[in-house]
Amino acid sequence: MSVNLDWWRGAIIYQVYPRSFMDSNHDGIGDIPGINQKLDYIASLGVDAIWVSPCFKSPMKDFGYDISDYRAIDPIFGDLGDFEQLIEQAHARGIKVMIDQVLSHTSDQHAWFNQSRQSQDNDKADWYVWADPKPCGAPPNNWLSIFGGPAWQWDSRRRQYYLHNFLDSQPDLNFHNPQVQQAVLDNIEFWLKKGVDGLRLDAITFCFHDQLLRDNPAKPENERAGRGFSEDNPYAYQYHYYNNDRPENIVFIERLRALLNRYPGSVSLGEVASEDSLATMAEYTKGDSRLHMTYSFELLTKDYSVDYIRSTVETLENALGDGWPCWAVGNHDVERVVSRWGQSRDAFEQKQFAKMVTAMVCSLRGSVCLYQGEELGLVEAEVAYEDLQDPYGIEFWPTFKGRDGCRTPMPWSHQAINAGFSNGKPWLPVDSTHAEHSVDLQEQNPDSVLNTYRAFMAWRSQSQVLKSGEIEFIDLHSDVLAFYRYDPISAERILCCFNLSNQALDIDLGEIKCKRKISPACLDSASIEYNALSIGRYGCFYAEI
Structure with a gap:
């Protein structure tokens, strides 16, 4: 195979x-x-x-x-x-x-670091980023840690600083x-x-x-x-x-x-x-x-x-x-x-938004x-x-x-201890509100975020052009993210539209000619008639063109 x-x-x-x-x-x-x-x-x-x-x-x-x-x-x-x-x-x-x-x-509890910090001349002495202090005892430079404060931590055994771009318990390796x-x-x-x-x-x-x-x-x-x-x-x-x-x-x-x-x-x-x-x-x-x-x-x-x-x-x-x-x-x-x-x-808008944003990305x-x-x-x-x-x-x-x-x-069951x-x-x-969105409740609702997902x-999974095709953005409306996905070899082309606003919109597609709407039933929040697109709040629209 x-x-x-x-x-x-x-x-x-x-x-x-x-x-x-x-x-x-x-x-x-x-x-x-x-x-x-x-x-x-x-x-x-x-x-x-x-x-x-x-x-x-x-x-x-x-x-x-x-x-x-x-x-x-x-x-x-x-x-x-x-x-x-x-x-x-x-x-x-x-x-x-x-x-x-x-x-x-x-x-800092890795065996490599435990050995490295023991001296300046052991087998792993140079496996981490060590530096001498400035003459005044300050760190060697002004680098900062993402998690707050200087990116250097003093080690009394080596009488040097080591680099940590994150926590001081996360020493940086010397690549x-x-x-x-x-x-x-x-x-x-x-x-x-x-x-x-x-x-x-x-x-x-x-x-x-x-x-x-x-x-x-x-x-x-x-x-x-x-x-x-x-x-x-x-x-x-x-x-x-x-x-x-x-x-x-x-x-x-x-x-x-x-x-x-x-x-x-x-x-x-x-x-x-x-x-x-x-x-x-x-x-x-x-x-x-x-x-x-x-x-x-x-x-x-x-x-x-x-x-x-x-x-x-x-x-x-x-x-x-x-x-x-x-x-x-x-x-x-x-x-x-x-x-x-x-x-x-x-709650309704959050539900529609969650569906739309997954489809969009x-x-x-x-x-x-x-x-x-x-x-x-x-x-x-x-x-x-x-x-x-x-x-x-x-x-x-x-x-x-x-x-x-x-x-x-994760909330698995709305009635179970700790949501299952x-x-x-x-x-x-x-979170107390998450039980309302539990897997068991959503599986019972055909229109849930889970079943839509x-x-x-x-x-x-059935659309090769969505998985691997090219992309080209177009201007339709200030609140609508719109682009084509297309295959330059087969000439297949799909129009994808996503209403990022909480208002239903009517949009003139102008010279864009849609052969047929192909939006999946789970996201059926838009319609087209005579090249006029009506798309619901946080709605999605797909069409062959």
Whole structure:
């Protein structure tokens, strides 16, 4: 049987945040056996792959993004046998498995760091980024941590500072050391041999640093709009030219791709955050020797308008060349999209919006990452200060409440304890409003967000032009995102329209001649007569032209 090595092009990738998906042993924390229990549910969504957020051994200071052993499953999630079973059972259902790889830094409890910090002349002394203090004892330069404060932490044993772009318990590896690169690649190959189908590469732009340790220049106030971090965070006060997105990263990425090429069908998805993320996305996916695809925070901000979405996608498309994008409107790091892109909607509008925004992002050219709970239309959960777990939110409270609001447990059953997630006390409380959007209730309602999600994915899976065709934006109305998806070889062309407003609109299509409406029944919120399009609030419209 032939294997589709390009399965990732146009794929729908469902992000599972293990801590909050399903708790099988009722200790209040979701786990891998819990994911295994829900694989039939995931398969029912019509997705192509799951991206499993980190489940490796970790002290959990940053909830798995601080890894102390890259080859071990943390006991709170299960064991290696559970993960091997996840791969086997997912594959049996036609679902690919992608794992989070956090390469730029480790936990300060990793064996490598424990050895590195002991002296300046041991075998791993140069495996992390160490620097002498200035004569006055201050850190070596002005670099800042995303999570607040300087990016340097003093270590009394070595009498030096070490670099941490995130928490001070997440020291940065020194990728200028070839031994570090090889050790990282060896860890990746361990999981490729286990049968994983791909890697989501966390913070991939942070692997290398400027060896001269030059200061980052100041950023003018009018340019401090953040991408993926709080706007009141001083991190936004600098151009991060010297501690992020260094040119040496490309060479390492090419080494990584060469490894993946030895495992046909395995893919890489890089998380990009840089001063010009769209340009970096294009650079990191150029040709066939770098990453397969990347995504950035450009659609994970509060910016929500036809002009913004169009300009973001067009800017990337113009720079991308033969590269391939991946889009996301939500994940474990940002406020849930139904809340982030407008909190004043009533229940009906939230429901329609949730349906529309999924269809919209899944109709763009590229692959798509969809976050658990988006298929239910979940809003951002309210988490009291005393219940906060996220160190980022605790540091910047109350102007920024952190990431806990999008990480609360999945609501499976509206009448069960903790909405069916666990019989124990959950690590984060289940939002009281989420039970109203539980899986069991939505499965009983043909018009629910969940059943619309399923029906739309089934419809999209039959359209090759939506999965892999080209894209061309057009002007229709200031509140309507409109574009063609087309195949230049077959000449198939589809018009896609999305009303981003809460007002029904009547639009003259002018010279656009629609052969027939092909909108799926689950999104039947528009009609056309004599080239006049009527589209409902938060409505969608597809037509052959």
